[in-house]
Amino acid sequence: MEEVKKKQAISLSEVQEILSKVDAEQMDQIQRWTYDYVSKFVSIDPKSAKDMKKQLIKECELTEEEAVEIVNIRPTSMAELRSFTFGWKKLILAETLEKILKIIKEHS
CATH class of the missing domain: 1.10.150 (DNA polymerase; domain 1)
Structure with a gap:
């Protein structure tokens, strides 16, 4: 497990931006669920x-x-x-x- 380097509150749009840069094959199940959720509900760039x-x-x-x-x-x-x-x-x-x-x- 990776060490937490920085803790910061980010919007769902920013979560989507971060996860969109990750290869779907490399995502764990929670990342995939999170990406699926934000992809459906984020409506601001x-x-x-x-x-x-x-x-x-x-x-x-x-x-x-x-x-x-x-x-x-x-x-x-x-x-x-x-x-x-x-x-x-x-x-x-x-x-x-x-x-x-x-x-x-x-x-x-």
Whole structure:
């Protein structure tokens, strides 16, 4: 088993990008299942996902993990966004939530 060199939260689009570079014959079963899953459900290209994640972290002061959650789900309404951010157990101002929705729309 390989040693973990770096631990980082990445979006499903980034997972798809990484796994697409691996020969399918070399993948283990979990990698194949993961690649199959992301191939079916990812609807944003990796560059847009990375850009959105960076923008959410910088402009909305989200953690990398929070930004990845937003990139993966891409909520479309304030109510939907609040349902995700509620679980983070920190206060996020309405203006920040509006900025998050604006960033999502810019990258969709």
